[in-house]
Amino acid sequence: MISFSFRYVPSAARRLYTTASGASSVITPTHSIYLSTSTNPYFNLSFEDWLFRHAPQKEPLLLLYRDAPCVVIGRNQNPWKEVNLRAARAQGIPWIRRRSGGGTVYHDLGNTNFSIHVPRTTFDRGATAQVILRAVRALGIDADVNERNDICVGGEKASGSAYKIVSGRAYHHGTMLITTRLETLGDLLRVDKDTMITKGVASVRSPVCNLAQFSKKVSHEMFVNAVVDSFKAEYGVHDEPCIVNDTDDLARIGYIQRGMAELPSWDWAFGQTPEFEYTIKKPFVWGDVTAHIHARHGVILSCTLQGLDSELGKALEGKRYGFIEDEELGVDLSGRREVVWAWLNEEMKSYD
Amino acid sequence: MFSTIRQAARARTMSLTTARTSPSNIMRIPGCRTIVTKKYTEEHEVVAFDDETGLGAVSITHHAQESLGDVVFVELPAVGTKVSKGDQIGAVESVKAASDIYAPVSGIVTEVNEALNSEPGLLNRSPEEKGWLCKIKLSAPEEINALLTLESYKATWEA
Numbered sequence: 090m091i092s093f094s095f096r097y098v099p100s101a102a103r104r105l106y107t108t109a110s111g112a113s114s115v116i117t118p119t120h121s122i123y124l125s126t127s128t129n130p131y132f133n134l135s136f137e138d139w140l141f142r143h144a145p146q147k148e149p150l151l152l153l154y155r156d157a158p159c160v161v162i163g164r165n166q167n168p169w170k171e172v173n174l175r176a177a178r179a180q181g182i183p184w185i186r187r188r189s190g191g192g193t194v195y196h197d198l199g200n201t202n203f204s205i206h207v208p209r210t211t212f213d214r215g216a217t218a219q220v221i222l223r224a225v226r227a228l229g230i231d232a233d234v235n236e237r238n239d240i241c242v243g244g245e246k247a248s249g250s251a252y253k254i255v256s257g258r259a260y261h262h263g264t265m266l267i268t269t270r271l272e273t274l275g276d277l278l279r280v281d282k283d284t285m286i287t288k289g290v291a292s293v294r295s296p297v298c299n300l301a302q303f304s305k306k307v308s309h310e311m312f313v314n315a316v317v318d319s320f321k322a323e324y325g326v327h328d329e330p331c332i333v334n335d336t337d338d339l340a341r342i343g344y345i346q347r348g349m350a351e352l353p354s355w356d357w358a359f360g361q362t363p364e365f366e367y368t369i370k371k372p373f374v375w376g377d378v379t380a381h382i383h384a385r386h387g388v389i390l391s392c393t394l395q396g397l398d399s400e401l402g403k404a405l406e407g408k409r410y411g412f413i414e415d416e417e418l419g420v421d422l423s424g425r426r427e428v429v430w431a432w433l434n435e436e437m438k439s440y441d
Numbered sequence: 442m443f444s445t446i447r448q449a450a451r452a453r454t455m456s457l458t459t460a461r462t463s464p465s466n467i468m469r470i471p472g473c474r475t476i477v478t479k480k481y482t483e484e485h486e487v488v489a490f491d492d493e494t495g496l497g498a499v500s501i502t503h504h505a506q507e508s509l510g511d512v513v514f515v516e517l518p519a520v521g522t523k524v525s526k527g528d529q530i531g532a533v534e535s536v537k538a539a540s541d542i543y544a545p546v547s548g549i550v551t552e553v554n555e556a557l558n559s560e561p562g563l564l565n566r567s568p569e570e571k572g573w574l575c576k577i578k579l580s581a582p583e584e585i586n587a588l589l590t591l592e593s594y595k596a597t598w599e600a
Contacts, residue, residue: 165514165534190514190539214537237536252538255529256484259538288558290513290534363514364558 116342118144120331121324122317125154127335130161130185130196135348136333137204137262138188142344146257149324150206153313156196160184160277163191163251167287167362169411173277174439182277186358189262191251192292195277199268199299201309203316205261212259214238214252220323221248221263224315230303237293240265245298267309268301282367289363359387359409359439371432378429382437384410394429401426401433411439479569480585481594486545487569488577490585496576497546497585500569501533504598509535512564517553517575524548524577526584531574533564546584548577 118140125133133154144150159182162171171193172184196202205217218234225232225240225247232242240248240263250263274297300307317330333339340346351357364385371378378396382389382405389410392402404418413434415422422430478490485505488497506512514534524530524544531542553575557563563572579585589597 163534164532164539165516188539190534254538254540256527256541256543288514 116143116339118150121148121150121326121328122320122330123150123152124313124330124332125152125334126332127340128155128157128198129335130156130159130183131349131352132335132340132345133202134185134187134352135345136335136340137260138348139342139345140204141206141253141255141258141260144206144258147208149320149326151317151320152204152206152262153316154202154204155198155200155309156202158182158195158197158273160193160195161187162193163290163292164188164361165190165290165363166193166292167285167289167365168359169362169367169439170280170282170285170287170289170365171278171292173280176276180273180277182273183353184358185352186361187251189251189253189260190290192249192290193278194249194264195269195274196264197269197273198309199266199270199301201265201267201312203263203265205320206258207260209254209257209259212254212261214250214261216323217261218250220319221265221316223322224312224319225265225300227315227319228300228304228307228311230300230307239295242298242300242303244296246295247298247300265312266297266299267307267312268299271297271299284369285365285367287363287365289365355387355409355412359411362387367436369433369436373425373428375425378432380429380433380436382410382433387411392433397425397429401430405433411437413437478585479591480545480588481591482543482545482588483594483597484543484545486543488545488585488588489569489573490546490579490582492582495579495582496551497548497579498573498576499530499542499545500573501542501564502594503568504595506565506568506572509533509540509564510537511535512561515557515561515564515574517557518550520550520553522550524550542574544577545588546577546579547581548579550575551578552576 123140125136127133133156137152140150140152160172160177162168162184164187168174168184177184203221205220215238218238218240222232222234222240230242232240232247235241238250239246248263248265250261252261253259320326367382369380376396378394381393383391387410389405389408392405394402400420404420405413408417420426476492480488480490481502485502487500487502490497512533512535516532518530525547526544528544529541530544533540533542554573557572566572
């Protein structure tokens with residue numbers, strides 16, 4: 090249980106949400122500032138999405154949370170290209186595709202996530218970045234915003250941001266590295282697949298730093314307090330924050346439950362992968378074999394093999410990339426096909 | 442559609458006479474009896490409606506692509522999808538944000554612009570021509586009349 094040295098009253102003392110009277114049982118958020126003490130990334134992302142879709146459109150809203158270690162990729166990214174899936178699996182660290190765009194980040198308890206929601210018509214990502222920048226500066230850290238709207242200290246990124254817009258609302262959310270294990274971040278985000286060409290969004294890699302490198306006192310609690318103060322000042326909000334957890338009644342809201350179930354599903358996690366092509370080559374005793382795999386939405390569209398007959402390549406069409414069992418192939422896997430298949434399977438496999 | 446666009450205060454004295462299509466919105470192609478009407482939405486979508494085929498080609502406006510910045514990815518609807526006006530039919534990711542696209546009219550998606558899969562930048566270079574998103578067979582062509590003319594559309598965001 091993470092205890093906060095906050096000035097705020099826990100949520101049990103206050104109504105979290107209203108139910109509309111009458112036949113409709115739509116539940117809506119009533120607060121402007123939410124602090125989640127859950128470290129479940131599936132809950133935090135789904136709760137954030139619920140707030141985004143259900144809070145009053147004209148009111149600014151702030152959410153702050155931390156996740157247990159996980160890798161989070163952008164909506165239109167390729168997990169095979171962005172995440173070291175084997176290393177993540179070996180360390181028991183999940184990866185998740187979020188709903189906003191942008192690149193890949195690593196979350197752990199040394200990283201604090203912020204999410205600012207405003208009406209679409211007044212959204213200005215420079216202004217929301219300033220809310221966070223002012224908070225960091227208030228902690229005595231000489232930070233700046235770079236040309237990509239990232240908060241940096243001494244030329245290194247301490248924060249990455251992503252943005253989402255729908256018809257009535259927009260949000261700017263991002264990370265803030267405070268005491269994150271940067272070597273783990275480096276391991277999990279290092280992938281060496283230069284011959285995988287994706288039509289999706291590629292991450293822009295940058296050197297990173299923790300705020301703790303620049304201040305002995307900075308902590309998650311201090312950052313949260315500073316952001317809350319900065320948000321209140323910017324938007325003229327006077328509400329006290331509402332503290333939520335995934336064990337609260339609100340976590341049972343259908344929309345949130347459905348979100349938490351969708352995020353780890355194959356259809357969302359892998360099935361949303363944009364089109365990609367992957368070319369690999371390996372010498373065998375009889376000669377080189379080159380495989381050119383073309384996939385979209387996590388499913389193989391074609392696999393062209395040079396150096397082998399076409400049966401194996403054809404058998405892969407329509408199958409899920411990285412999740413193919415030998416039995417599914419329906420071809421005789423002996424001789425050359427056996428070794429080539431073992432190689433392809435190893436290259437594609439997402440997990441050990 | 443695009444949050445990065447600041448909506449300017451609407452001129453209260455401006456009268457919206459959208460019922461008439463103004464000459465600038467109708468293109469008469471010589472030798473051809475096709476009439477294509479271009480109408481706009483507040484969410485920065487354009488529909489080029491061909492009343493002979495009943496098809497509306499949906500795009501984003503030039504103003505929208507400017508505000509979005511470089512487009513890196515476009516998500517399009519599946520051919521055959523039935524849409525109602527205002528439904529989300531796709532999304533655009535630019536360096537600045539992931540934005541949803543909404544159907545300006547109701548109908549069935551008959552075609553999508555596959556070129557956008559390999560060249561999302563077409564939305565920036567030629568938003569209303571080569572960068573068309575999809576074609577919808579309108580189920581209610583009268584919906585076109587309720588959309589904005591170019592002048593009315595411009596008035597929604599011009600200072």
